Amino acid sequence: MSQVPIYALSDWGTTRFRLWLVDGAGNVLGEKRADDGLDVSRVKGFASVLEGHLASLSAPSDLPVVICGMAGSRQGWVEANYVPVPADLNAILVGAVKLPDMARDVRIIPGLCQLDDTPNVMRGEETQLLGAILDRNLSSGIIAMPGTHSKWVELKQGRAKSFGTYMTGELYALVSQQSILRHSIQNAAESASANHPEFIAALKSMLAGNSLLGQLFGIRAAMLLNDLKPEAAASRLSGLLIGAEIAGQKSITNNRIVLVASGAMATLYGKAFDVAGLDFDLVDADEAVRKGLFVAASGIWPNVKGNFK
Known part of the structure; x- marks a missing residue:
């Protein structure tokens, strides 16, 4: 297992912040968990919170970061618009928003939305969903993701067809x-x-x-x-x-x-x-979100392996 991180992955929720440094195979080299969720980070400053946790893990200054969750909400760091369902979950990569005025490359993944008679949104769970689909090699079925706002997703032919909260x-x-x-x-x-x-x-x-x-x-x-x-x-x-x-x-x-x-x-x-x-x-929910973030990072920066010291 390489000891050189190539990506930083972050799940940034309403109350909790999670960060992983991973190598080229997705193995975790460093991890931080903190109560620096959306509300706390709005006061401290999102960039300050992120850089502080990266520094505590001795992350390289040019290590790229991909983020999912409430950091991309309207009340968050920068809003990452929703991708409407039905959607291929790889579409979230196309909509990843690059943070301006950052020394390192930081991207925030968009959420999913439902625009029919039962409007709905998810943010953060779409990455967990992607990881679960990859973990079980799913093309169709039902995925349940319990939590503060539990999500139930209907997957059909590899696309998120609809979901409820x-x-x-x-x-x-x-x-x-x-x-x-x-x-x-x-x-x-x-x-x-x-x-x-x-x-x-x-x-x-x-x-x-x-x-x-x-x-x-x-x-x-x-x-x-x-x-x-x-x-x-x-x-x-x-x-x-x-x-x-x-x-x-x-x-x-x-x-x-x-x-x-x-x-x-x-x-x-x-x-x-x-x-x-x-x-x-x-x-496992932690493994699913980490796998989803890693796949997202690999799609956004496909040629970064070996670039970091």
Whole structure:
């Protein structure tokens, strides 16, 4: 494995910043993770944040950088316009925006948008999607990418045909931390368990067609009347929201699903798919976004190998 980086890859989200230095085969030579997401970087300055993290990894001054995520949003560093679906994901390379007034070559990848009767956008997940497609050599199927705003993408003949967004992660954070249910969940928001009976019961309730709004307050009532513990409350809330998300996908879940997730999300959604009787393959989300970024960088700078000292 070469110890010389040829690209820097960055996934720049709303709250988190991730950076990898990679060699010509995509092997990781250095990595940084920080809470320098969109909001923080707007205050600190995007260029300052990026250069600071590159310097901490001793990156060469002329190392090119490719970025996906919220750094390319309207509120970000420079807006990278959306590519409409249906789209070949390689089209994102054509739309990569070069940052002006930078000593090094820095490009931001555009997101995807849907312009029909159900308008939708994604930014950052398109790169993860590209990596997952390459990882599984997919041409058609359903790709699920859980997170703050979960994405479900229909892939047909190598093109992203359509996609939907579910605010599952954001709703979980809001309800568990700011609603009346915060008294039931307390400090256990991170303790939702895929194997907890309350998680499974909540999933089954949503998959059976029950109302999410009609079930939420039951968490509060169960605490008051049945001494429902915080971990159980967190597990039930997670099951309700994930179950509602999956139930909303009934029209396209006859296919085998590719689940792009890591850590707790992989465990929770994997269990939920099992309970729902859905076949799936798991792709690590970190590896997928890194692979997508590497392919993007290789397409933008195909002749850089060996140029850096």
